[in-house]
Amino acid sequence: MCSVMKHDRKAACLVALLLALVPSACRPSPEPIRVEVVQPGGAGRGPTAVADASIIAAAQGRVTLVGAGREVVSFMLAVAPGSTRPTHVDVEALTSAVGVIPPSAIHVFRVHRVRVPDWPGWHMKFVRPSDRVAYPLDVLVPLDAPRGGLTDEVTFGREVVLWVEVTIPADAPAGRYAGRLTLRSDVDASRTVEIDVAVRSFVLPAEEEVPLIGEVDYAALMRHHVTREGRPYVPPPTWQADPARSEAVRVLDATMRMLREHGVDAVVTGLEPRLQLNARGRAVVEWDGYDELIWPYVDGYAYADRRAAAWWPLPFSETFPARPEVSGGWSQGFEDIAAAYLRECAEHFAERGWLARSYLLPGDVRRGGSAGLEPRLARVSRRADDRILNASTGFPQDLRAVGATTPTGALTGVATASDAAALVDVWAPPAQFYDPGEMREQREAGRRTWVTLDRPPYSGTLSIAGSQADVRGVAWQARRLEAGAVRLGVVNPWSAPPGEATPQRVIEDAPDALLYPGSAFGLTEPVASVRLKMLRRGVQDGAYLRLLRQHDLAHVADTMIASLVRYAGSDAYDAHFADGRSPGWSRDRAMWESARRIMSEELTRKLSGGPEDDLAADIRWRRMMEAARVVDVSPGGVRVDFGVAPEEAIGRWTLTSLLRVCNHRRLPIEGELRLAGLPQGWEATEAFRVFGPIPPGQSQWMTLSARSGAPPVFTDGAFDVPVQLTQAHAPAIERRQRVAALTAHPVEHPITIDGNLSDWPVAGTHVAAGFRLISALDDTDTAATENLPAHATVCYVACDPESLFFAVRCKDDRWEGGARRGNVVRYDDLVPRGGDLIELVFDPARTGSCAPDDLFHVVLMRSGGQVAERGVNLGVACGSWRPWAIELEWSSVEHETGWTVEVRIPRAVLAAAGAAPRVLGFNITRLDAERDEFSTWSAVRGNAYDPTRLGNLILPPTTTTATGDVSEDRGG
Numbered sequence: 001m002c003s004v005m006k007h008d009r010k011a012a013c014l015v016a017l018l019l020a021l022v023p024s025a026c027r028p029s030p031e032p033i034r035v036e037v038v039q040p041g042g043a044g045r046g047p048t049a050v051a052d053a054s055i056i057a058a059a060q061g062r063v064t065l066v067g068a069g070r071e072v073v074s075f076m077l078a079v080a081p082g083s084t085r086p087t088h089v090d091v092e093a094l095t096s097a098v099g100v101i102p103p104s105a106i107h108v109f110r111v112h113r114v115r116v117p118d119w120p121g122w123h124m125k126f127v128r129p130s131d132r133v134a135y136p137l138d139v140l141v142p143l144d145a146p147r148g149g150l151t152d153e154v155t156f157g158r159e160v161v162l163w164v165e166v167t168i169p170a171d172a173p174a175g176r177y178a179g180r181l182t183l184r185s186d187v188d189a190s191r192t193v194e195i196d197v198a199v200r201s202f203v204l205p206a207e208e209e210v211p212l213i214g215e216v217d218y219a220a221l222m223r224h225h226v227t228r229e230g231r232p233y234v235p236p237p238t239w240q241a242d243p244a245r246s247e248a249v250r251v252l253d254a255t256m257r258m259l260r261e262h263g264v265d266a267v268v269t270g271l272e273p274r275l276q277l278n279a280r281g282r283a284v285v286e287w288d289g290y291d292e293l294i295w296p297y298v299d300g301y302a303y304a305d306r307r308a309a310a311w312w313p314l315p316f317s318e319t320f321p322a323r324p325e326v327s328g329g330w331s332q333g334f335e336d337i338a339a340a341y342l343r344e345c346a347e348h349f350a351e352r353g354w355l356a357r358s359y360l361l362p363g364d365v366r367r368g369g370s371a372g373l374e375p376r377l378a379r380v381s382r383r384a385d386d387r388i389l390n391a392s393t394g395f396p397q398d399l400r401a402v403g404a405t406t407p408t409g410a411l412t413g414v415a416t417a418s419d420a421a422a423l424v425d426v427w428a429p430p431a432q433f434y435d436p437g438e439m440r441e442q443r444e445a446g447r448r449t450w451v452t453l454d455r456p457p458y459s460g461t462l463s464i465a466g467s468q469a470d471v472r473g474v475a476w477q478a479r480r481l482e483a484g485a486v487r488l489g490v491v492n493p494w495s496a497p498p499g500e501a502t503p504q505r506v507i508e509d510a511p512d513a514l515l516y517p518g519s520a521f522g523l524t525e526p527v528a529s530v531r532l533k534m535l536r537r538g539v540q541d542g543a544y545l546r547l548l549r550q551h552d553l554a555h556v557a558d559t560m561i562a563s564l565v566r567y568a569g570s571d572a573y574d575a576h577f578a579d580g581r582s583p584g585w586s587r588d589r590a591m592w593e594s595a596r597r598i599m600s601e602e603l604t605r606k607l608s609g610g611p612e613d614d615l616a617a618d619i620r621w622r623r624m625m626e627a628a629r630v631v632d633v634s635p636g637g638v639r640v641d642f643g644v645a646p647e648e649a650i651g652r653w654t655l656t657s658l659l660r661v662c663n664h665r666r667l668p669i670e671g672e673l674r675l676a677g678l679p680q681g682w683e684a685t686e687a688f689r690v691f692g693p694i695p696p697g698q699s700q701w702m703t704l705s706a707r708s709g710a711p712p713v714f715t716d717g718a719f720d721v722p723v724q725l726t727q728a729h730a731p732a733i734e735r736r737q738r739v740a741a742l743t744a745h746p747v748e749h750p751i752t753i754d755g756n757l758s759d760w761p762v763a764g765t766h767v768a769a770g771f772r773l774i775s776a777l778d779d780t781d782t783a784a785t786e787n788l789p790a791h792a793t794v795c796y797v798a799c800d801p802e803s804l805f806f807a808v809r810c811k812d813d814r815w816e817g818g819a820r821r822g823n824v825v826r827y828d829d830l831v832p833r834g835g836d837l838i839e840l841v842f843d844p845a846r847t848g849s850c851a852p853d854d855l856f857h858v859v860l861m862r863s864g865g866q867v868a869e870r871g872v873n874l875g876v877a878c879g880s881w882r883p884w885a886i887e888l889e890w891s892s893v894e895h896e897t898g899w900t901v902e903v904r905i906p907r908a909v910l911a912a913a914g915a916a917p918r919v920l921g922f923n924i925t926r927l928d929a930e931r932d933e934f935s936t937w938s939a940v941r942g943n944a945y946d947p948t949r950l951g952n953l954i955l956p957p958t959t960t961t962a963t964g965d966v967s968e969d970r971g972g
Contacts, residue, residue, distance in 0.1 A: 033183050033191040034080035037063050062194040066600065067168050069203030071540055074165035074533065076111070077193065079183075085160060086183035086191070087151050089143060094179035094197055099172050101179075101197065108181070109140040109163040110150055111530065116465050117508040119932040121828030122455050123465045125942050126582055128775045128787070129933055137161055138464060138530045139503045139516055146522030163530070166197055174201040202603050204543035210478045211265040211310035212539065213450075214488040214514070216255060218270035224498045224517035225251045225524050232498045238274040238289035247524075249293070253302055254525040255515070259491065260303050262532050263475075263539030264514075265310045266491070268294060272315040275341060283340035287348055290315065298354055311485065314345045314360045314388065338377070339384040346385035359426055361391040378423035391426035393452055393487075395433040396442060399877075403576025403851055406877040421445070428452050428487055431459030432577070434569035436481055443482075451483040455829075457572040457580040462488065462512040462531055471531050472592060473565060473585045475538035479545065480565040491515050492526065541592075544599040556602050559666075560595050563628035566664055566697070575850035578878040579830060579943045586628060594624045631669055633725050634660040635737035636701070637938070637949035639846070640712060642918045653711055655682065657704045657737055658948060659723060661691055668693035671727035675704050676734070679719050682708040711954055716769035717742035717937065718951075740923075740938040740951030742768050744799040751798060751805045753902045755893030760796055760807055768795040768924060768951070772939035774831070789935040791898065793838075793926045799955060804905045808838050810862075810926060812898035823865035827874045830943050831934050832927050836862035838901055843921030843947040844910045852879040852945040856910060860890055860901050872945045884909075907955075922953035 067073040079086060089108050094101040113135040123132075140163055143150040150160070164181065177197045184190045222234040226247050235248040242248075252268070259266040271293060274286040296302035298309050321334075321341055342360070349355040360381055378390045399406075427442055431454035439449040453474060455461045460474040478486045493510040494501050494517055501517045514535070515526040548557040567584035574581045586592065601617050636658035643652060663669045670692030675684055686705040694700050704723070712719070718740045725733040745766035751759055771793045791811040798805040825834040832839065842856040852872040859867035868888055871881030890903035910920065925936045925944050936944050938951035 032083060033086050033185060033189050034083035035077045035183065035191055035193065036080065037061075037075060037077060037193070061192070062196065064196045064198070065166065066198045066200070066597075067166075068200040068544075068600070068603075069168055069172055070170040070206065071204050071543075072165050072167050072536065073197065074163060077162040077164060077183075079160040079162075081159075084185045084187060084189040085153070085158065087186050088184040089150065089162070090182040090184065092179040092181070094166070094177035094195060096173075096175040096177040096199075098175045099177070101166065101169065101172060101177050105167045105169060106181075107165050107167075108143055109528075110143060110145075110148065111137045111161040111163050112139040112141060112148060112503065113137050113159075114139060114464060114503050114507045117511065119465055120455070120463065120511075121831035121833065122457070122461075122580070123463075124775055124831050124932055124934055125580075125829060126456055126775060127467075128773060129790070129931065136464060136530075138507075140528045140530065140533070141521050142523070142527070148521040163533070164195075165533075166195070168197065168199055170203050170206075172199050174199050200600060200604055202547060202607055204540060205546055206305045206307060208263060208265060208310065208539060209542060209546045210475065210483065211485045212263060212475065212478075212488055212535070213311060213485055214259055214264040214266050214491040215269045216252075216259070216266050217490050217492050217494075218252070218268050220492050220494045221251060221255060221526070222248055224494055224501055224519050225526070236289075237271045237293050238286065240289050240292065251525055252293070253296075255492075256297050256302060257304075258515075258526070258528060260305075260307075262528070262536040264488065264491065264532075264535065265485075266297070267309065267312055268297070269313065269317070269490070272317075272320045275321055277337070283337055283344060285341065285344045285348070291352070295352070298352075308357075310357060312354060312358050314342070314349070314358050316342065316345070316360060335376070335380050339380045342381055342384035342388060346388050350387070355387060359389040359391045361393070361426075361428070375423060382423065389425040389448075390423055391428050391450070392420075392424045393428050393430065394420075394424075395427060395429040395435070395438070396420050396424075397433075397435050397438045399433070399577050402570070402573055403578065403878050405880055426450060428485075430454040431477075431481075431569050432580075434458070434481055434483070436569055436571060440482065448484050449482070450485040450487060451478060451481055451569070452487040453489060457568075457583040458570075459568055460585070462514055462535070464507050464511045464531070466531075467587055468534050468589060469585060469587045469592065470583075471534035472538040472541070474535060475542040476561060476565050477568040477585065479542065479561050480567070481569050488514075492517075541596060541599075544596065544603070547603055548599060551603065551606050553602055553606060556599065560599060562666075563624065564591065564595055575943060575946045575948075576878055578874060578876045579850075579946065582942070588627070591624065591627060594620060598624065629665045631665060631671075631725065631727070631730075631733060632662040633673070633723065633733055633735045634662060634699075635723070635735060636660060637940070637946070638721070638737060638739045638952075639921075639948075640739070640741045640919055640952040640954070642711070642954075653708045654685070655706045655708075655712070655739060657721065657723070657739075658701065659704070659737065660699050660701050661694060661725065662699040663694040663696055666696055668695050669727060670694075671725055671730075673702055673704065673723065673725050675706065676722040676724040678706050678721065679708075679712065679714065679739070681710055682706045682712075711743060711765075712739065712741040712952075713743075713765050714739070714741060717765075717767055718770050718939070738772075738939040740768070741954060742766055742797060742951075743954040743956055744797045744804060746956050747798045747800050747805070750800055750803060751807075751902070751904070753805075753889050753891050753904050755891040755900050755902050757796070757807050757809070757900060757902070761798055766797045768797070768937045769793070771926065771935040771937055774925075774934045774936055774941060774944060787939075789926070789928060789933045790931055791928065793924075793935065793937075795924045795937065797953065799907070802907060804907055804910070806840060806901075806903050806905070806924075808901045808924065808926075810836070810838065810898045810900070812836075812928070823861060823863050825859050825861065825865075825867060827872075830874060830945060832859070832925075834861070834927075834929065835865075836899070836929050837927050839923075839925040839927075839944075840903070840905075841921075841923045841925070841945065841950060842910055842953075843950055844917050846917070846919075846921050846947070848948060850946050850948055852881070852947070855945060855947060856884060857881075857945075858884075858888065858903070858905070860888075860892065860903060862892060862899055864892060866890065874945070918955055920953040920955065921947055921950040923950045 063075050065073040091103045091106045093103050115135050141148040179195050180192050182192045219234050223232045226233050226244055228244050233244055235242045235244045256266050273290040276284045278284050298312050300306045300308035349358050381388045381390050426448040428450035430452045434451045443449055453459055459477055460470040491514040493513055495509045496505045502520050503516050506513050506516055514529055514532045518525045518527050545557040565585045572580045639656045641654045672688050672690050674688035684706045689702045691700055718738050720736040720738055723735045723737055743765040745761045772787045773789055794809045796807040825832050838860050840858040845854045857869050857872045868884040868886050869881050870884050871879050873881045886909050893900050923936055923938045927934050940949040
C-alpha cells in the first residue's frame with residue numbers, strides 16, 4: 001500500500017509539472033466561480049434568508065448599500081453548487097471623491113449551518129412546519145480559521161456562503177463609495193463583486209439608549225479557550241501570578257470587545273474577589289485581582305469608544321459567598337457574613353465610582369437558578385448599605401386577575417406588596433410578566449424597570465428557532481415597553497466539555513447561545529452567530545430612533561415603533577396570562593427595511609433642509625402604513641346548542657359564533673360584521689353586528705348567530721362559515737370560521753375496546769376529520785391546504801345509554817420502530833411535548849369560562865401511557881387541576897399505516913358536573929412528536945384548552961340502531 005501511495009504521489013507531481021510547462025493559452029479554461037448576491041428573507045429559508053437587512057439594491061455582480069456613519073451594513077454571497085470553489089478573498093478600499101473606507105473596515109466570514117434540535121412550544125403555535133428552517137446558517141467563522149475557514153471542505157462540507165460587512169467610519173464624509181471584492185481560486189478562476197456604499201450625512205450615536213445586558217460566563221469562556229499543560233484551564237481571577245492569566249485577559253478582551261461592537265453591554269459573571277474571615281469573624285475582601293480584570297470593562301478603557309459599562313452586577317451569587325448546609329442555605333451567621341461582604345462591596349464600588357451603576361441580582365432565572373431576589377437577601381442588602389440597588393426578576397402585580405391561581409408573592413419571590421415597595425429598586429421580570437401599565441406606575445414611584453428577554457409573543461428571542469425579526473425586534477420591543485434595559489441572559493452557556501463543544505452540541509444544549517467556542521475551529525477566542533448580527537441590526541435601528549427624537553422628529557419614531565411592534569409584554573395575553581396572542585411585531589423583512597429607509601430619508605431631509613414634499617417617500621410611507629396599520633378579525637369558537645323556546649312547540653338548534661375585531665390603525669374604527677354564508681337548512685338570527693368606535697390598539701368581541709330545526713350535519717364534522725367585515729371607504733375583509741360539530745352514533749351493543757375498528761357503525765355524522773395545525777394563526781388562511789398536518793387523523797364517536805366510545809385512527813408512514821415514544825407528557829406554552837399522543841377534551845358544564853378548570857382531559861399515548869384529569873396540568877399556575885378518578889378502558893394498536901386508539905368513557909362521569917347535557921364542548925388533538933406537529937379537529941389556534949374554542953359533541957336521544965363495519969379505507 002505504501003508503494004502504491006508513493007507511485008501516486010510521483011504521478012501527481014509529474015502531471016503538475018507537465019501542466020506548468022503547457023502554455024496558458026493551451027490549457028483548458030477553469031470552471032468559473034459563480035456567486036449570487038444573497039437577499040435576506042423573512043422566513044429564513046436556505047441561504048437567501050440569512051443576512052443583515054441593509055441591501056437596497058442588488059444588481060448582477062453589484063451590491064448597493066446605504067448607511068450612516070458608525071453603521072455596519074452587510075450582505076451575503078453564496079457560491080453556486082458545482083462551480084469552482086474560491087480559496088482566496090481580496091478586498092479593496094471603497095473610495096469616493098471625498099473620502100476612503102479602508103479595507104480594514106470590511107470583514108468577511110464563512111457561514112456554517114446548524115440543525116435546530118427541537119421546536120419549542122411557542123414556535124409550534126406561531127410558525128407553520130412549511131415555514132420552518134431546520135438548518136439555518138448561523139456560525140460565522142474567519143476565513144483563515146484552521147478549521148471551518150474558506151479552504152476547509154472536510155469539517156463542514158463544500159457549501160460556501162460568505163458574510164460580508166462594511167463598517168462605515170464615523171468621520172466618513174457623505175457620498176457614494178465604490179470598490180470591489182474578488183474571489184479567487186488556485187486554478188486561476190475568479191469572480192469580482194462591485195460594492196457601492198451610499199453614506200448618509202449623519203452619524204449614529206455610540207451610546208445605547210436602552211442597554212442590552214449580556215452576561216459572559218467567565219468559567220465557560222476560559223474552559224474552552226485556555227489550556228494549561230494541554231488541559232482546559234480556568235485561571236482563578238484572584239490569582240494574579242497565574243502564568244495563564246495573560247491568556248485569560250486576552251480571551252476576555254476579545255470577547256468583550258466583540259460584544260460591544262455588536263451593541264451588547266456585556267458583564268462578566270463568575271468573577272469574585274477573595275473573601276476571608278479574620279480572627280474576629282469579620283469579612284476581609286481582597287479586591288486587587290478582581291479589579292485588575294474588570295476595571296477596563298466597567299470604566300470602558302478596553303473598548304475603542306472608551307464608553308463605560310451602563311451597568312455592572314455586584315459580585316454576589318448563589319454560590320458566593322458560600323452558604324452553610326442548612327435549610328434554604330440561610331443562617332444568622334451567613335446573614336452576618338453576607339451583610340458584611342455587601343457592605344464592603346458597596347464601599348469599594350463607591351470608591352471606584354461604580355456603585356451608582358451597579359445592582360444586586362443573584363442567580364439567573366433563564367438558567368434554571370433562583371427566581372431572582374430573595375426577600376431575606378434584600379433585607380440583608382438594606383441592612384448592609386441602602387445605596388445598593390436590589391433587582392428582582394419578579395413583578396409587582398397580582399396575576400390572579402389574569403387567570404393565575406397562586407397569589408403574587410409565591411410567583412415573584414417577594415413576600416408581600418409592601419415588601420416589594422420597600423425592598424425592590426429595579427424590576428426586571430421576564431417579558432411575559434412585564435405589565436407596561438404597572439411598570440409605568442413603578443417608575444413614577446422612583447423604581448427602575450428592566451425586562452428580561454423571554455419568548456414570543458411576549459418578547460423576541462435569541463433562540464436558533466426564532467426568525468430574524470424575533471432577534472432584530474428586541475431593541476424595538478424594549479422601546480415599546482419603555483424598559484430601561486434588557487437582560488439578554490448568558491451569551492455563552494456552553495455546558496459541553498471543551499473537546500465536544502461543536503456548534504451543533506452548543507445549540508442542542510442552549511438554543512439561545514449567541515457565541516460559539518472558537519476552539520471548534522482551531523481558534524483561541526469565540527466566534528459570533530448570525531443572530532448576534534441581527535441583534536446589532538436592531539440596536540442600530542434604535543440609534544435611528546434616538547436620532548429622530550434628537551432632531552424634533554419624535555412623531556416619526558413613535559409611528560415606527562407603534563407600526564412595527566403593536567404590543568409586547570403582558571399586552572400579548574389572550575385568554576389568560578399563559579395564553580399568548582400571535583406575536584405583535586411584523587415578521588416581514590421588507591417591513592423592517594421600509595421603516596429603516598423611511599427613517600434614513602426623514603433624517604436626511606431634516607438635516608439637509610430638503611423639500612418637505614417627496615412623492616416617492618410619501619408612497620413608501622403610505623405602503624408601510626397600509627401594511628402595518630390594519631384591522632383584523634380573529635375567529636373564536638362556535639357553540640352549538642339545543643333548546644325549546646316558550647313560543648315554539650319544537651326544539652331549535654342554535655349556532656353562536658364568537659369573533660374579535662382588533663384595531664391596529666391610528667384612528668378609531670366603525671363598521672359591520674356579518675355572516676356571509678351558512679350551511680344548508682340554517683337561517684341567521686343575528687346575521688350582522690354594527691361595531692365601534694373601537695379605539696386604536698383595542699379590540700371588541702362580538703357574536704353572530706343562526707338557527708335550524710335539525711342538528712348540524714357536516715362532512716368530516718366541520719363546516720367553514722365565511723365572515724365579512726365592512727367599513728366605509730375600505731375594502732371588505734373576509735375570514736372563514738370553522739363550525740365543528742358531530743353527533744355520537746347510537747349503538748345497540750357496547751363496542752369491544754381492542755383497537756380493531758371492524759365493529760364500528762357506518763354513518764357520516766359521527767366522524768371528525770380534517771384536522772388543522774394549531775400554528776395556523778394567520779386568519780386569512782384557515783381553510784388553506786398548507787394548514788393541514790402531514791398525516792390525517794380521523795375520530796369516530798359512538799354511544800350507548802351507559803358509555804361514550806371513541807376510535808381514533810392516526811395515519812403515519814413510519815412503522816412502529818420509527819415513532820417517537822414517551823410515557824410522560826409535559827406542556828410547553830400550551831403545547832404537549834413527549835411522544836406521539838392524542839387528547840380528548842370535554843367541557844360538560846359549558847359555563848363560558850376561558851380557564852381550563854372545568855375541562856375533563858384525557859391523554860392517550862402511543863407508548864401505552866395515559867393521563868386522566870379534571871382541568872389541565874399545564875405546568876403553570878393557571879387554573880386548578882386534579883386527577884380524574886376514572887378507570888379508562890382503552891387500547892392502542894400499531895399498523896403499517898399508523899396507529900389506532902379505542903377508548904370507552906362512562907357517560908355518568910361526564911354528567912357529574914351537572915345535568916346530563918345534550919351537547920358537550922369537545923375537541924380531539926394529536927401530537928405528531930417526530931414532526932413536531934400539533935393539530936386539532938376544531939381548528940383552534942394557539943390554545944386548545946380554552947373551553948370557548950372547543951368543538952361540539954351532540955348526544956342523540958337514547959335510541960339504538962344497527963351496527964355495521966367501518967372499512968380500513970375510512971382513515972382519510
